[in-house]
Amino acid sequence: MDPEGLPVAQISQTGSIEAAQDHVDQAYSLKMNAEKFAESMKHTESGETFAVAANHYHQAALEYSLLDDHNNAALHHKASADLHHNSAIQYEKTDNYEKSIAEHYEAGVHHHFASIRYDAIDDEKNMREQLSKSLLHKGMAKFGSDYVLPPKHQARFIDIDDMSCKEGFELVLKSTTNEPSCIQFSSTVKLLERGWAIKIPN
Numbered sequence: 001m002d003p004e005g006l007p008v009a010q011i012s013q014t015g016s017i018e019a020a021q022d023h024v025d026q027a028y029s030l031k032m033n034a035e036k037f038a039e040s041m042k043h044t045e046s047g048e049t050f051a052v053a054a055n056h057y058h059q060a061a062l063e064y065s066l067l068d069d070h071n072n073a074a075l076h077h078k079a080s081a082d083l084h085h086n087s088a089i090q091y092e093k094t095d096n097y098e099k100s101i102a103e104h105y106e107a108g109v110h111h112h113f114a115s116i117r118y119d120a121i122d123d124e125k126n127m128r129e130q131l132s133k134s135l136l137h138k139g140m141a142k143f144g145s146d147y148v149l150p151p152k153h154q155a156r157f158i159d160i161d162d163m164s165c166k167e168g169f170e171l172v173l174k175s176t177t178n179e180p181s182c183i184q185f186s187s188t189v190k191l192l193e194r195g196w197a198i199k200i201p202n
Helices: 017-039 043-066 070-093 097-120 124-143 185-194
Strands: 169-174 180-184
Touching: 017 043, 017 070, 043 070, 043 097, 070 097, 070 124, 097 124, 169 185, 180 185
Parallel strands: none
Antiparallel strands: 169 180
16 A cells, blocks of 8 residues: 555555656646636536546656655645635536545545655644645535535634635634634624624634
């Protein structure tokens, strides 16, 4: 098994910076092609190309893991996750929800891998952020691309300044527990006046 727990047959084992850079170069070129496909409304081709580019970033991350370069391994797992997310969005535009779900799940997996690498270098802030994104994308795989991790779950991993809500909702603190909560914009004033919610200090 490799450092991420994947079968050895699926990875290159050179453990060299040259091999990592070659994968990065290929990923970047494919990413550019995927973006051109997206601009031309060729969403299936874009989704496929983003996914292949993501795999090259994954391969680069594995090379860096073999070199015990945890920071670069984390960065490239993050890049892989971002491209899997892009792939999911492109597939969703063609109503190919099966592939969109699979790509969201892959994004979650690579954010999780990134968190492991950050944990290896005691970077707690980035480790927690990547765990949050991992849960978010796994939620997107289950509930759809507009899924947002509930604030009480976000609070386990990230600071309140980095939390987010679904479109049309605002992040506030519940006055009785001081816990973050997302409420509809249309209800904000009323709940603030009633004392149910309080604004988050800037």
